Amino acid sequence: MLERPKATEGNISSALARLIEASHNLIMDRIDLLRVDTQERVEQFVQIIAVFVVAALVVVAGWFGLLTSLVLLLDDVVPRWATIGFFSIAHLLFGAFLVKRGVHLSRTAPPATKTTNVPTEHEGAQSGQ
Numbered sequence: 001m002l003e004r005p006k007a008t009e010g011n012i013s014s015a016l017a018r019l020i021e022a023s024h025n026l027i028m029d030r031i032d033l034l035r036v037d038t039q040e041r042v043e044q045f046v047q048i049i050a051v052f053v054v055a056a057l058v059v060v061a062g063w064f065g066l067l068t069s070l071v072l073l074l075d076d077v078v079p080r081w082a083t084i085g086f087f088s089i090a091h092l093l094f095g096a097f098l099v100k101r102g103v104h105l106s107r108t109a110p111p112a113t114k115t116t117n118v119p120t121e122h123e124g125a126q127s128g129q
Contacts, residue, residue, distance in 0.1 A: 067087055074083045 071080060071083045071087070
């Protein structure tokens with residue numbers, strides 16, 4: 001039979017030192033992983049916002065062009081001031097509706113939940129880990 005080596009103070013202290021070092025390395029790796037994950041999410045968010053802003057500017061420019069064309073088209077039938085006034089009032093009312101709707105949605109939205117990438121014990125058992 002194989003005999004187990006007797007536990008000596010040197011073996012225990014070196015094992016404890018290795019355990020502490022491994023724990024430290026694990027924690028530092030986890031922090032690095034979280035930092036990289038956060039950086040990727042921020043970069044993705046900035047890209048989404050940039051695309052949204054450019055798209056909004058293009059839509060606004062197109063909308064101004066369309067309204068200008070309508071004003072000029074109706075210039076022979078309706079005085080220009082009336083056409084511009086009508087479109088302005090319509091846009092103010094629609095904008096007020098959107099603000100009211102946004103406030104309503106923000107008050108009725110469920111609270112944000114914190115998400116993590118760490119699997120729970122149940123998820124880990126299902127994936128065979």
